[in-house]
Amino acid sequence: MNKTIRLYLHIPFCxxxxxxxxFVSFAGKEDLFDDYTNALCREIRINGKLYQDYETASVYIGGGTPSILKPEQMERIVSTLNESFRISGTKEKRKGLRRQRIIRPVTEFSIECNPGTVDKKKLKGYKKLGINRISFGLQSSDPDDLKMLGRIHTFDDFVESFEGAREAGFDNINVDLMQAIPGQSVKSWMRVLAMVSIWKPEHISAYSLIVEEGTPFYEKYKNGELMLPDEETERDIYYYTRELLEKSGYFRYEISNYALPGFECRHNIGYWRRDNYLGMGLNSSSMVENVRWKNTEDLSAYLSVFADPKIEEDISGSGAEYLAEKGIIQERKILTHKEQMEEFMFLGLRMNGGIRKQEFFDTFGQDFDFTYGPVVYELKTKGLLEELDGRVFLTDRGVDVSNVVLAEFLL
Ligand code: SF4
Structure with a gap:
């Protein structure tokens, strides 16, 4: 069987x-877009040579705000990608997780867009380039929420962008929403969900806000000025999300992700299933054949290393070591057998189908019950895990405390 790889490209501008x-993203750096595009194209060409034996399973352009780039810059990036990697664009019939037969392109090719940074022309251009999935960062439909979060767009901007995407022919659209934000109640969240459901995106991601150090929210949080919903409200928000979306035809296939049948994000499933993935661009992460690494987050270092055309000749043969020497690849680590098993568990259990014991054995040559039997038994007794037909998965109560449950699988 062919080796496959998933590609992620990072555009660090907003x-x-x-x-x-x-996130590693910069505002007000429009003067660097061209240099960054050139650098990224060079990195893509280099990696295309290093990973020429791999078939591309999916592509994801994320950020940052990829849609901030000019159309010709995006065109250059995607053309370079097509020239450097094997990306198949033909269609296949496949079964969705709920077994409906639908026709989807073989290679899922997503781009993240922020409302307010795309127009119909740009979206049509993306479609022409072979991009077949759009992910809109909306976060909320409420004007006060959007202002408080510091978003650049209104809900009307989102509607315009969404309609533009449909007009351009996109039949696979995700909308990112943010739960448990300051001042949110179950009622206000349900209004957001109802507003978004009207547009029937094929996929909805709903992650809870995490207050991260170094952000304006963190400063407010420290000073007691950020009124976050209490734990009970957060749980209610989660339950109602599931209930409302299931009534609208979506199903939860991962802790925070919902899709219409057949529209699960294959790229993200790849991360949870521990497929090979290669990140390109600033601060992107990779894991190929159980080796992990991260690209530098130093923008000027990234630009200056890839500004030198000689790097494309110099690299032949030495590959990853060379990029590490140049300071591009950092924190390179070969995962131990134990780490791989742990990851298999805590990533796999995020999906509602959980993990297959047979797959564990096929991957690690080690009996699942021998390795994890006592932990699974204990979590089953507490009603946090369930076992059925050789699969182990989280119960609804397990999802509630998923962080605690998943941590139990560290050996
Ligand atoms: S959350 Fe806002 S600042 Fe951060 S990457 Fe997305 S658009 Fe940019």
Missing amino acids: VRKCNYCD
Whole structure:
């Protein structure tokens, strides 16, 4: 069987920093877009040579705000990707997790867009480039929420962008929402969900806000000025989300992700299933054949290393070591057998189908019950895990305290 790899490209620019965001992204650096595009294209070409034996399973352009780039810059990036990696664009029939037969392109190719940074022309251009999935960062439909979060767009901007995407022919759209934000109640959240459901995106992600150090929200939190919903409200928000979305035809396939049948995000499933993935661009992460690493988060170092055309000739043969020497690849680590098993468990259990004991054995050559039997038994007794037909998965109560449950699988 062919080896496969999933590709992630990071675009670290935004119009403005949101108040909760600690991602590596920069505002007001429009003058660097071209240099960054050139650097990223060079990194793509280099990696295309290093990973020429791999078939591309999915592509995800994330950020930051990828849609902030000019159309010709995005075009250059995608053309370089197509020239450097094997990306198949033909269609296949496949079964969704709920066994409906639908026709989807073989390679899922997603791009993150922020409302207010795309217009119909740009979206049509993405479609022409072979991008077949759009992920809109909306977070909320409420004007006060959007302002408080520091978002650059209104709900009307989202509607315009969403309609533009449909018009451009996108039939696979995700909307990112944020739960448990300051001042949110179950009622206000349900209004957000209802507003978004009207547009029937194929996929909805609903993650809870995490207050990260170094953000404006953290400063407010420290000073007691951030009124976050209490734990009970947060749990209620989670339950009602599931209830309302299931009534609308979505199903939860991962702790925070909902999809119409057949529209689960294959790229993200790849992360939870521990497929090979290669990150390119600033601060991107990779894991290929159980070796993990991260790209530098130093923008000027990244630009200057890839500004030198010689790097494309110099690299032949030495590959990853060379990029590590140049300070691009950092924190390179070969995962131990134990770490791989732990990851298999705590990533796999995030999905509602959980993990297959047989797959554990096939992957690690070790009996599942021998390795995890006592932990599973204890968590089953507490009603946090369930076992059925050789699968182990979280119960609803287990999802409630998933962080605690997943931590039990560290050996
Ligand atoms: S748009 Fe996304 S990446 Fe950019 S600042 Fe806001 S949350 Fe961060």
